[in-house]
Amino acid sequence: MPSDHVELAWGLETTRAKLAAAFGDEDAQERASQPGIVPMRKPFKKLFVFSDPHKSKEHGYNFDGWSEGDDQGPVFDYTGTGPNGDQVLSGLNGTLLHHQEQGLELHLFISDGYVKSGGAKRQRWVGRMVVDAQNPYEERWDYDTKGTLRKVFVFRLRPVDVELTDMRPGDAVQPAEKTVVLPIPPQAEPGATRKKTEKHRTGQTVAKVSVGERIVNRREGQLFTAFEEHLEKAGHTFGSFQIRVAGETSTLTPDLYDETDHVLYEGKGLTTRPNVRMAIGQLADYRRHLKNADTLRVAVLLPSEPTPDVKALLEAEGVGLVFRTDNGFSGFPLE
Numbered sequence: 001m002p003s004d005h006v007e008l009a010w011g012l013e014t015t016r017a018k019l020a021a022a023f024g025d026e027d028a029q030e031r032a033s034q035p036g037i038v039p040m041r042k043p044f045k046k047l048f049v050f051s052d053p054h055k056s057k058e059h060g061y062n063f064d065g066w067s068e069g070d071d072q073g074p075v076f077d078y079t080g081t082g083p084n085g086d087q088v089l090s091g092l093n094g095t096l097l098h099h100q101e102q103g104l105e106l107h108l109f110i111s112d113g114y115v116k117s118g119g120a121k122r123q124r125w126v127g128r129m130v131v132d133a134q135n136p137y138e139e140r141w142d143y144d145t146k147g148t149l150r151k152v153f154v155f156r157l158r159p160v161d162v163e164l165t166d167m168r169p170g171d172a173v174q175p176a177e178k179t180v181v182l183p184i185p186p187q188a189e190p191g192a193t194r195k196k197t198e199k200h201r202t203g204q205t206v207a208k209v210s211v212g213e214r215i216v217n218r219r220e221g222q223l224f225t226a227f228e229e230h231l232e233k234a235g236h237t238f239g240s241f242q243i244r245v246a247g248e249t250s251t252l253t254p255d256l257y258d259e260t261d262h263v264l265y266e267g268k269g270l271t272t273r274p275n276v277r278m279a280i281g282q283l284a285d286y287r288r289h290l291k292n293a294d295t296l297r298v299a300v301l302l303p304s305e306p307t308p309d310v311k312a313l314l315e316a317e318g319v320g321l322v323f324r325t326d327n328g329f330s331g332f333p334l335e
Contacts, residue, residue, distance in 0.1 A: 006023070008107055009125065009164075010127075010164060010166055012124070013122050013123070013124050014123055015115060016121070024040055035081040039095055045105060047096065048109060049157075050123060051064045051108065051111065052110075052111035064079055065171055073159070073162060076129065077138075077173060078157050079155075080092075080155060084144045085144065085148070085150055087152045087153050093153060106131070107125065108157060109125055110123070125166065127161070128159070131155055131157060137154055137155045137156060138153075138156065138251075138253075139152075140152050175247050176244040176248060179243070179289060181243050181289055184241060220267055224255065227322075230328060231260075235260070237258075239257055239259060241257060255267050261333055263296075263334060264287065265301045266299075268301075268302060269303065271303055271306045271310075273306075276300060283319060284298075298319050299331075300314060300319055305325075305330070306321070306323070
């Protein structure tokens with residue numbers, strides 16, 4: 001049974017061992033030495049996640065911290081566990097992803113120096129969080145401790161109550177020192193790069209999530225799954241890029257790069273003018289940072305044929321068009 005009372009509130013600075021003693025069971029000491037995701041199921045039903053900026057860099061985690069957020073509020077990016085090889089959405093990462101379904105109350109801590117005695121790291125309570133229901137995570141690529149390029153999952157955590165959350169400027173994601181374009185290797189199976197499809201299979205819901213938006217994202221994922229299968233049948237090799245821009249904290253990831261035809265695709269789940277205009281702008285932004293940009297072709301992938309004027313807009317901007325039909329895809333390969 002817990003022995004020491006610890007109040008999870010603003011101003012709390014503690015250690016992992018003390019948290020384990022207060023909220024753990026007979027395995028409390030073992031839990032204190034576990035990775036950054038620590039479930040305390042009985043009797044408190046808590047899930048503690050620990051972000052350590054210094055240790056993260058050692059393990060290739062360069063994504064942790066408060067991001068730019070969006071119109072729904074602030075977001076803390078938190079890299080999943082697994083120091084070597086591709087991370088997976090099972091085990092502790094799966095617990096974090098499905099914490100609401102499992103009835104676990106999520107609390108975020110940031111490592112903030114050391115306590116005076118014992119040398120243990122001081123853990124500062126940031127706040128109670130929830131994994132974003134609309135976009136639970138983003139897939140990123142980085143090098144592990146062995147220097148091997150691998151896939152990591154960056155979870156998007158939102159404060160349950162912003163006013164009760166300890167948000168400090170120093171905890172923000174650090175801007176990239178230089179622009180780096182990292183080729184993402186092709187995946188082992190069709191559709192594996194399209195994590196948007198997998199994201200929206202979760203059962204999590206919050207009031208702010210738009211059902212229409214969720215459906216559109218799912219359609220986009222299904223569109224790319226079908227297109228990747230189409231590319232494979234045509235014998236094409238494809239992948240993507242991860243672009244970190246100097247002075248910025250965000251990471252850009254184009255939808256798909258067809259290595260065989262040297263074409264960069266941006267897809268949308270709806271065939272509307274605003275969506276097409278957005279895709280044109282995204283392609284122009286990505287293209288500036290890629291090698292051989294002068295010979296790189298760009299194209300928009302859509303679920304159906306757009307109107308004649310939207311097609312004329314794409315032609316005027318020098319952007320190709322591929323759209324899905326009953327028999328496959330029209331416009332591929334691009335002329």
